[in-house]
Amino acid sequence: MDHLMDEHDPYRRPDESPISPMSPESPMSPMSPESPRPPEPAPAPCDAVAAAIGNASLLGIGYLLLGHRRLAAVAVLGTAMLLHLAASTAATWCELLLLLWWAAGVAHGWFLTRRREHVVRRVQRYGALVVTVAVVLTAVLLRVGAHGIENRVDEAREAGDCEEAVAAQGEVRSGHRVVGATLVEPGDAVVEACRRLERAASALYDAGQAGDIEELERGFGVLARVLTEPGHERTVRTTLDAFLDTLPAEDACDTAETAGWLRDREPTGDVLDRSADAATRTEPAALAGCGDALMGEEKWKQARAHYQRLLDAYPDEPLAGKARSGVKKAALAIELDEVRTLIEATYSAGSGYCDKPAKYSAAPPYRKGTNRALFLGETDYTGKLPGDWRTDDPVKAALVVCADTAENGTAVESCSYENNRFKHFPHRVTFHKVKVPLKVYELRTGKRVDPRSVQIGGKSCPAVLRYEYYGPYDVGPGDQFVSTTKSGIRDAFRPVVTR
Structure with a gap:
């Protein structure tokens, strides 16, 4: 044993003295404060290029190649959160943030290999490259597809074809929204505007056929609000023209009410002012026809009012002569109706x-x-x-x-x-x-x-005068x-x- 070795041990240095390994001064003693720690194992060699390419997939593959599973999970979770945020907000800053996240992942993957021995592992490189290329290519194709869809939406909107715009936007899938939210979001606004125009068109049609002024005002209000949104002049014009083409309605009085509102509408200096032309086209005949119908129903005052509206608004119309005759007939009918009413109410010379x-x-x-x-x-x-x-x-x-x-x-x-x-x-x-x-x-x-x-x-x-006797003094x-x-x-x- 060492503690029994001769002090003249030829292998001992001159300044050393024999020391028991169990003594506190022994460097091998567990009680020694200068006892060295077990050496850490050397990091395994890695392929830095494969790690960087793997992280470029945004799926944390580079971290997995380096053995950092937690970092890989964090990378996947962060990518998922950023993609969800970009899809839900459709904001450019979200896409920039996602780009920074991608660049940071690539750089961090490379940074983690700085103290390792670099080796070339072709299988890792090829595998990471395949996944990354697949991810990037899928994202590019989806974004190109989203761009194409939105081009079709824009073309349909500019042509005033809401039906085609809605159909094109209907081709947008969740993948398009994930990688191209900023591209497809304007199409959603177009679809929403078209839905509103569709509801306005239905309201306007019903109002025009029934002469419902309240619904007419509501429908034009929707058109005016959609018109304030950029690029919707043609869609609004198409909706308005479709409504105006339904005039005149079957009932002349309903048409007269609608056309009168269109004529009296305050000009706004935009495409909605086209409605005044429809009023000029349909109102004279509608007023004359309504007056005739009301005369047949013996509603003399209403009939005269419609004839007079025609004369006031369109004095030079060919139907003006008919309207003047209608005013006279209605006035006579009103007079006769009043006379008959007074005669029926007469029961004495004072009533x-x-x-x-x-x-x-x-x-x-x-x-x-x-x-x-x-x-x-x-x-x-x-x-x-x-x-x-x-x-x-x-x-x-x-x-x-x-x-x-x-x-x-x-x-x-x-x-x-x-x-x-x-x-x-x-x-x-x-x-x-x-x-x-x-x-x-x-x-x-x-x-x-x-x-x-x-x-x-x-x-x-x-010779004889008979009378009724009323008492002794009569x-x-x-x-x-x-x-x-x-x-x-x-x-x-x-x-x-x-x-």
């Missing part, structure tokens, strides 16, 4: 037409000779006039005669009568003509004409009307209907 006379311009003129009349109010006497003097149709009447309750007229004769109940008290009775207060109106003008009353003559002082009847005849009534009213 209805007799209280508020109205004119009917198409009534027969009040001319020389006998004029037919509408007799209203009290009919005790007017009901006995000849039939050719009377009419119930205001269209055939030249006059409206309102008869009030009869009253005493001129005194004709006074006679004394012996009262059977009070024989010693004779009773004197005065007989009067029948005075009928009148309101006579010329129907054509609604103005009042003479006479203001008529008096009907007849027989007086009959000694006889008061003043009495003369006894009238049909001929007397006719003679009294002749001046009323004869001019």
